[in-house]
């Protein structure tokens with residue numbers, strides 16, 4: 001167990017990643033200030049569907065193709081992390097199911113999931129409709145229990161409460177500057193031994209970030225929340241170009257991957273396309289009232305985040321988690337504590353891995 005006792009840290013960014021990092025740093029004994037000018041959930045973390053999806057992410061996202069093992073390990077950190085919040089109930093081991101009208105497509109997805117080495121079950125059409133109430137009878141379906149889900153708003157709230165309870169400080173302020181020993185926030189300076197940047201993309205309003213942040217680029221995601229219509233429970237259901245995530249408050253329907261866009265404007269044509277695709281799976285969703293939301297993910301060239309000390313001494317990174325910030329949050333928090341404690345971060349996460357000099361040295 002690494003001790004950061006006696007150290008003073010500032011974590012900039014209060015999304016899934018920054019919240020988990022602040023908590024982990026505090027639990028390792030450091031004094032911590034979590035700074036974010038936004039209200040809780042007003043970020044990518046707050047509009048995410050909350051899937052912890054090692055299997056389907058590796059099967060569907062080309063950039064994640066080789067990451068199943070990393071993602072599964074990250075998922076397995078969630079039960080103890082959720083329990084440490086006193087909210088093990090926030091984790092739903094619901095599994096995920098691919099359903100499609102084309103049986104060749106179903107067979108292909110079954111083969112892709114099987115190739116990962118995870119648990120896969122071919123499901124007959126009647127059984128698929130039983131497991132996912134409201135599902136249009138598909139030609140077939142394939143289910144995996146590798147993928148889980150959490151409720152992002154509830155978990156953000158639980159992390160914030162835990163941080164308050166355990167002695168962390170939260171400031172509604174923006175990071176604007178850093179010199180060794182001193183972090184400048186929009187509401188005043190803080191003496192600190194280290195700064196952790198957990199702002200998703202490069203921090204807004206900081207003119208001079210570390211060079212590693214050049215490797216980040218935005219991917220806008222638009223998503224719908226359908227009020228009251230099924231499915232309210234059951235597995236996540238995926239089909240070509242769409243997912244439907246059951247939720248007691250109404251399912252989440254998502255999501256676009258709009259590389260290069262960093263705005264949160266709602267495009268009504270995009271919303272209509274998402275709703276049509278969801279209705280192909282669940283016909284009842286065609287007319288369901290739906291609210292559109294958008295957020296901006298950050299990605300690196302290899303789809304994994306930047307973690308650990310940057311080229312600027314005293315500045316640590318935990319950002320760029322692409323489509324898997326929720327999945328990876330407890331893992332990144334642990335890696336940051338290790339880096340702050342002087343240990344080396346795994347090469348596949350290292351914030352320096354795109355620097356050719358560092359790779360040669362490593």
Ligand SMILES: Cc1cc2nc3c(=O)[nH]c(=O)nc-3n(C[C@H](O)[C@H](O)[C@H](O)COP(=O)(O)OP(=O)(O)OC[C@H]3O[C@@H](n4cnc5c(N)ncnc54)[C@H](O)[C@@H]3O)c2cc1C
Nearest residue numbers: 013015016017045049050051175200204221324325326327
């Ligand atoms: C539509 C959509 C669906 C998604 N679904 C999933 C999913 O199912 N599962 C999953 O694992 N991931 C999902 N993701 C991805 C996930 O949401 C992100 O990877 C994750 O939210 C990143 O968390 P973060 O804490 O790094 O960044 P964010 O949540 O973006 O938080 C960054 C915070 O930094 C703050 N900030 C910015 N500049 C400063 C500054 N100068 N000073 C202080 N604070 C600052 C911002 O105000 C913000 O609150 C989805 C994303 C989208 C958009």
